[in-house]
Amino acid sequence: MEAAHKKEPGKASVFSDYDHSNFYYGAGEDPLNLLAPFSDWYAEALPKGYYLYSEPLQSAPDTRVLVRNRKTGEVKDLINLASYNYLGISYRQEVKDAAIEATRAYGLGASGSPILSGTFEVHNELARAVASFKKKEAAILFPTGYSANVGFISSIMRAGDHIFCDQYSHASIVDGAILAKSKTVFFRHNNPLDLERKLNGVRGKKLVVVEGVYSMDGDVCVLPEIVEVAKRHGARILIDEAHSTFLFGPNGRGVAEHFGLDDEIDFHLGTFSKSLGGQGGFVCGSQDLIDYTNAFARSRFFSCNLAPMLAAGLLAGIRIVENEPQLRARLWSNVAFLRRRFAEEGIDIGKSTSQVMPVMVNDDPKVFAIAEKIQDRGLFLQPVTYPAVPKHKSRLRVSVSAAHSEDQLETAVQVIASVLREEGICRA
Amino acid sequence: MPGLTRYGYREVIGGFFEFPTENARRILPAHIEPVELHHGTSIFAMNVFDFTESMVGPYKEAVMAVIVAPLVKPGEKLPKSAFYPYLVATTTRAAREHAIERWHLPHWMNDVEIDFEPGPERLTARVRADGSPVADMTITEHSWKPVSHLYQSFMRDSDQTYLAHITMEGKQSEHEDEKGALTLYDHPFNQALMISEVYETPFRELWMRAGMQTFEPLVELETA
Numbered sequence: 269m270e271a272a273h274k275k276e277p278g279k280a281s282v283f284s285d286y287d288h289s290n291f292y293y294g295a296g297e298d299p300l301n302l303l304a305p306f307s308d309w310y311a312e313a314l315p316k317g318y319y320l321y322s323e324p325l326q327s328a329p330d331t332r333v334l335v336r337n338r339k340t341g342e343v344k345d346l347i348n349l350a351s352y353n354y355l356g357i358s359y360r361q362e363v364k365d366a367a368i369e370a371t372r373a374y375g376l377g378a379s380g381s382p383i384l385s386g387t388f389e390v391h392n393e394l395a396r397a398v399a400s401f402k403k404k405e406a407a408i409l410f411p412t413g414y415s416a417n418v419g420f421i422s423s424i425m426r427a428g429d430h431i432f433c434d435q436y437s438h439a440s441i442v443d444g445a446i447l448a449k450s451k452t453v454f455f456r457h458n459n460p461l462d463l464e465r466k467l468n469g470v471r472g473k474k475l476v477v478v479e480g481v482y483s484m485d486g487d488v489c490v491l492p493e494i495v496e497v498a499k500r501h502g503a504r505i506l507i508d509e510a511h512s513t514f515l516f517g518p519n520g521r522g523v524a525e526h527f528g529l530d531d532e533i534d535f536h537l538g539t540f541s542k543s544l545g546g547q548g549g550f551v552c553g554s555q556d557l558i559d560y561t562n563a564f565a566r567s568r569f570f571s572c573n574l575a576p577m578l579a580a581g582l583l584a585g586i587r588i589v590e591n592e593p594q595l596r597a598r599l600w601s602n603v604a605f606l607r608r609r610f611a612e613e614g615i616d617i618g619k620s621t622s623q624v625m626p627v628m629v630n631d632d633p634k635v636f637a638i639a640e641k642i643q644d645r646g647l648f649l650q651p652v653t654y655p656a657v658p659k660h661k662s663r664l665r666v667s668v669s670a671a672h673s674e675d676q677l678e679t680a681v682q683v684i685a686s687v688l689r690e691e692g693i694c695r696a
Numbered sequence: 697m698p699g700l701t702r703y704g705y706r707e708v709i710g711g712f713f714e715f716p717t718e719n720a721r722r723i724l725p726a727h728i729e730p731v732e733l734h735h736g737t738s739i740f741a742m743n744v745f746d747f748t749e750s751m752v753g754p755y756k757e758a759v760m761a762v763i764v765a766p767l768v769k770p771g772e773k774l775p776k777s778a779f780y781p782y783l784v785a786t787t788t789r790a791a792r793e794h795a796i797e798r799w800h801l802p803h804w805m806n807d808v809e810i811d812f813e814p815g816p817e818r819l820t821a822r823v824r825a826d827g828s829p830v831a832d833m834t835i836t837e838h839s840w841k842p843v844s845h846l847y848q849s850f851m852r853d854s855d856q857t858y859l860a861h862i863t864m865e866g867k868q869s870e871h872e873d874e875k876g877a878l879t880l881y882d883h884p885f886n887q888a889l890m891i892s893e894v895y896e897t898p899f900r901e902l903w904m905r906a907g908m909q910t911f912e913p914l915v916e917l918e919t920a
Contacts, residue, residue, distance in 0.1 A: 286774065290774050290776075291774075293765050293766055293768050294768055295768045295769045295770045295772075296769075296770065301770065304770070305768075305774065433734075435734070442734060442735055445735060446735045451736065452734070452735045452736040453736070454714075454734050454736075454737055654872075658872030658873075658899070659870065659871055659872040659900065660838060660871050660872065660873070661872065
C-alpha cells in the first residue's frame with residue numbers, strides 16, 4: 269500500500285491533510301521507526317511553508333533584520349515583527365558592552381552548576397536587581413524561562429497535590445506539572461467560573477497557575493477574578509509573567525502590578541528573553557521561598573548556570589528599564605497605533621490587548637502561502653497553525669517593539685492588509 | 697477490495713470532549729492507551745450516524761468511544777484518529793445483531809430512539825433509551841469540503857482484541873470553534889462516565905454529509 273504521507277499519483281498534495289500530531293505514534297518496537305513517515309511528510313511540508321520556520325538571522329534582532337530564506341538561500345532585509353525584544357534592549361550598546369566586558373573577564377560560560385562552582389558575583393548582582401525591581405525580598409535565576417517553570421513547579425508540588433492550569437498554559441507549565449506528579453486539572457482559558465467548578469470540593473495542597481499575557485493570543489489574564497476564586501478555595505497562585513514583566517504596570521513589574529495585586533500573588537515568575545531580548549528565567553518571593561527553590565529546583569541545579577556575560581548584559585538591561593520608563597510608554601504608543609491601524613484596515617487580531625497581536629487568518633491551508641507573500645513583500649513574520657493553535661485558528665503572530673518606528677508599523681499594516689485582501693481574508 | 701462492508705449515510709455528527717484520563721483508563725483494556733490532549737486529560741468521543749443504506753437497511757446509531765493511540769504499520773496509511781467504542785446503540789435489532797456479529801462491538805441491548813433536529817448552521821442529535829434521555833449533542837457547521845479519511849477502531853470481546861480500518865468519505869465540516877454542546881443524562885447508559893467531569897463543549901466538532909462509511913475486514917490482534 270502506498271504510504272499516505274507520501275504524495276499519491278493524481279493528488280495535488282497531502283501536505284495539509286497531515287501535521288505533527290499524526291506522527292506521534294509509530295510502528296514496531298524500534299523508536300527510530302517514528303522517523304521515516306515524518307521525514308517523508310516533512311520533505312513536502314518544508315518547501316510548502318515550513319521553511320519559514322527557523323530561518324537563520326544574519327543580523328541583530330532589531331526592527332529590521334537580515335534573514336536568509338531557507339528555500340531560495342537569498343538574504344533579505346526585512347522589517348522584523350517576529351522577535352520578542354519588546355523594549356529593543358538586547359542590541360543596545362551599553363548591554364553589548366557589559367556582555368563583552370564580562371566575556372573578557374569570565375570567558376564563555378559559567379562552567380558549573382549554580383549550586384557548585386557556577387555562581388559568579390554578577391549572578392548574585394542580577395538576582396538582587398530583579399528582586400529589587402519586582403519589590404520582592406529575593407530572586408533566583410534559571411538558565412531559561414522553560415526551566416524556571418519546570419523547576420519551580422516541581423520543586424513545590426508533589427504527588428497527591430492539585431495543580432490548576434489555564435488550558436492555554438505554556439508547555440513549560442504543563443511539563444512542570446507532569447514532573448511534579450501532581451494531579452493536573454485544566455480550566456477553560458481565562459475563565460474563573462470554570463476554575464471555580466474545578467476547585468470545588470478539592471482538598472489538600474492546591475496551586476493555580478496563570479500567565480500575565482498569553483503568548484499565542486496576546487490577551488491578558490483576568491487576574492482579579494482568578495485571584496478571588498483561588499483565594500476563596502485556599503489555593504496558592506503562580507503567575508508566569510514571561511510576556512509581561514518589564515512592560516505592564518506603573519513601574520513595569522507586570523500584570524500583577526497592573527491590577528494592584530502584586531502582594532496577592534504567591535509566586536512571581538518571569539523571563540529575560542522577552543522584554544529584554546536575552547535569555548534566562550527567574551522566580552521572586554520571600555528569602556525562605558528562594559532558599560527552598562535553590563535546594564529543590566532540579567532543572568536549575570542540574571544545569572550549568574547562565575553564562576556570566578549574559579548575566580552582565582541582563583543587568584545592564586534592567587538598569588535601562590529602570591532608568592528609561594519612556595521605553596514602556598513608547599511600546600504602548602506603538603501598540604495603540606498598530607491596534608488602531610489594524611482595526612481601520614479590518615484586520616482581526618482576536619482578543620489581544622498587549623504587544624503580542626495575532627493576525628487571524630483562520631484558514632489553515634492558506635496561512636503558509638500568505639506568510640510567504642508577506643515575507644516576499646518585506647516583513648519577517650511567521651505563521652502559527654494547528655496543532656499549536658486550534659484548527660482553523662491559524663494566524664501570523666506580530667510582536668511589537670518600543671523600537672519600531674511608526675513608519676515601519678505603517679508599512680507592515682499596508683503589506684499585511686494588501687496580502688490578506690488579495691487572499692480574501694479581510695474586506696477590500 | 698474484497699470483503700469491504702459499506703454503509704451509506706445521510707448525516708454523521710461527532711464531538712470530541714475532554715474528560716479525565718483516569719476515567720478513560722477505567723473504560724479501556726489495559727493494553728490500549730488513551731490519547732492525552734493535555735497531561736491528565738483524555739478524549740471522550742460521541743458519534744451519531746443516520747445510515748440510509750446497509751445490508752440491514754436504514755437505521756440510526758450512537759457510538760460512545762475513547763480516542764486511543766493508533767496502531768501504525770510501516771508503509772500503511774496513517775489514520776486520522778483511532779477509537780475504542782465502549783458502547784454502541786442502534787435503532788433496530790437487525791443493525792445491532794449485525795454489528796455484534798461482524799464487528800464485535802459492545803451494544804446497549806435494547807433499541808434506542810435517535811432524533812436529528814436541524815437548526816441554523818447546527819444539527820442536534822437526541823438519544824433516548826428505555827424511555828428516558830441519554831444524551832443530546834449539538835454540532836455546529838464550518839466550511840464544507842469533500843474528504844476521504846481513514847480511521848481505526850479497536851474492539852475487544854471476551855477472547856480477542858480486533859482492529860477495523862474504516863474509511864469515511866463524504867462532505868465534511870470540521871472545526872475547533874467550541875460552539876457545540878453535549879448534555880449527558882444520569883442514565884445507566886452513561887455509567888462508564890463521570891458525567892460531571894466530561895466537558896459540555898466539544899473542542900472539536902465533525903459533521904459529515906451524504907457519504908459512505910467503508911469497513912475493511914476485521915483484523916485480530918495479538919495482545920500480551
